[in-house]
Amino acid sequence: MQDFITALSDEFENIYFIEGDRKGDYPYSHSLLIGNLLIDTGISGIRLRKVQKQFQINTVVLSHWHEDHISGNNLFPSSNFICHIKDRIPIEDIEQMFPYYKVEGTNAGEEFKALFDIIGMENTKISRFIEDNEVIDIDDSLKLKVIHTPGHTAGHCGFYEVNSKIAFFGDIDLTRFPYYATIDSNLMEYEKSIDKLKDLDAEIAVLGHRNPVYGKNNIRSELDNFKSVIFKRDERILSNLSEEKSIRPIDLKGKNLIYRRYSYENFEIISELVMIENHFEKFLKTGLITMKNNGYILS
Numbered sequence: 001m002q003d004f005i006t007a008l009s010d011e012f013e014n015i016y017f018i019e020g021d022r023k024g025d026y027p028y029s030h031s032l033l034i035g036n037l038l039i040d041t042g043i044s045g046i047r048l049r050k051v052q053k054q055f056q057i058n059t060v061v062l063s064h065w066h067e068d069h070i071s072g073n074n075l076f077p078s079s080n081f082i083c084h085i086k087d088r089i090p091i092e093d094i095e096q097m098f099p100y101y102k103v104e105g106t107n108a109g110e111e112f113k114a115l116f117d118i119i120g121m122e123n124t125k126i127s128r129f130i131e132d133n134e135v136i137d138i139d140d141s142l143k144l145k146v147i148h149t150p151g152h153t154a155g156h157c158g159f160y161e162v163n164s165k166i167a168f169f170g171d172i173d174l175t176r177f178p179y180y181a182t183i184d185s186n187l188m189e190y191e192k193s194i195d196k197l198k199d200l201d202a203e204i205a206v207l208g209h210r211n212p213v214y215g216k217n218n219i220r221s222e223l224d225n226f227k228s229v230i231f232k233r234d235e236r237i238l239s240n241l242s243e244e245k246s247i248r249p250i251d252l253k254g255k256n257l258i259y260r261r262y263s264y265e266n267f268e269i270i271s272e273l274v275m276i277e278n279h280f281e282k283f284l285k286t287g288l289i290t291m292k293n294n295g296y297i298l299s
């Protein structure tokens with residue numbers, strides 16, 4: 001067995017955590033293999049080829065449309081691809097990712113294009129769409145339940161194998177950096193989705209960009225920690241608002257309110273602004289701010 005492939009259960013054979021290259025850091029991500037079904041293809045081309053030598057994969061399920069989770073799709077020309085219908089467009093037409101990230105015609109867009117060439121992005125035809133609560137029968141003992149968890153993207157899904165209690169949380173990834181910066185992101189949905197995963201009876205959570213978390217209580221407290229990062233951002237953004245001076249999200253652009261330090265400045269300043277807009281939308285819906293002169297003041 002390759003050292004990046006780990007069996008997750010003694011009782012249930014054929015469930016493997018597959019570690020992405022560079023420990024699953026972007027532009028890679030981790031995968032879960034359940035029987036002949038693989039969740040996500042971002043582990044790296046080299047690793048995927050090694051997995052293919054060892055296992056027969058018939059179906060590839062995509063947790064969501066982001067490039068770091070689908071870059072290896074082209075290595076599965078005869079597999080069926082499935083995902084939530086709300087993530088269909090940028091998977092079937094990767095050019096659409098540029099407007100989705102709001103980087104069309106920007107330097108960030110150019111940098112993105114270069115990365116796409118390096119990781120070998122191609123369009124993928126989806127053969128079937130999955131829905132919340134649907135159960136995918138893998139074999140007699142493996143049943144994979146779909147948990148629609150929108151917010152990161154509109155069609156983001158988690159998965160839960162009901163017998164082994166092993167789950168895949170995708171990019172509700174329990175890192176220190178919740179991300180909701182594409183045009184189909186929604187912060188309030190994201191928070192609801194985190195709560196939805198808390199309701200699962202999961203014993204192991206496999207994550208997009210971090211090692212698996214073991215134990216029901218650990219998983220629940222890590223989900224709480226993840227959510228608390230969002231609340232800290234709420235506070236940081238609100239501290240820039242007042243009851244008098246009207247402020248727009250664009251006025252807070254490039255001020256490191258979410259990224260403490262910009263590593264890919266062109267891209268991250270755009271991402272940060274989209275996330276700030278998401279916070280404003282939440283503040284407005286929950287009555288914390290009020291519109292005034294094209295901007296917002298504290299209520």
Ligand SMILES: [Zn+2]
Nearest residue numbers: 064066152171
């Ligand atoms: Zn993602």
